[in-house]
Amino acid sequence: MSKTTNYKRMERLVNEYRQSGQGQAAFAQAHGITESKLYYWLRKLGEPTSGKAESATEKPSGFIPITAPQPPSDDSTSMIIRLGRDITIEIPVSCLH
Template sequence: MAELKNASQMFPLVETWLQSGQTQEEFSSIHSMSKHVLSYWVCKYRKAQRSEQSEGAAPSFIPVHTPAAVSSTSMEIVLPTGVVIRFADQVPVSYLQQLLKVCSA
């Protein structure tokens, strides 16, 4: 097989491998390609799939309403893993989104 070097050519081949039930080594040998080339494109394919899923996903934040009597500006987030993140002051929502994305990776 000629060297395939772009996603439009390699992603269908990766999908074929995923459905084949073969190991990467078996599949790449049958298709006359390096196992490392297949492994590289599998990684690129999975990353592209995650990216597409996150772009189409609904926002994961929900509105939080606090009582008007709260005078403190401190904030605390408890992650499902038990990690507690405390802020002494208010932080922008964009910062929270980035922080939670990193913490959930």
């Protein structure tokens, strides 16, 4: 298969994938290609990486973005994060801006 033919085939498959609503693993298996090949072509053809897990091999990071409140006029306010009973993280709010 020539490079041009392969490129056009993968471009067609990527477009089908985008419209399919399927996860990467299911789509790749249904079309006889590896998931890594589909992922490669998605990136090559400009698929945005949203961080959304679409297969059993990809897992979300677990991080959740937060926005700190505006600090009051005094700099003594802190954000306190407690993890269970044993771990406490204290961050001065002034460091977050």
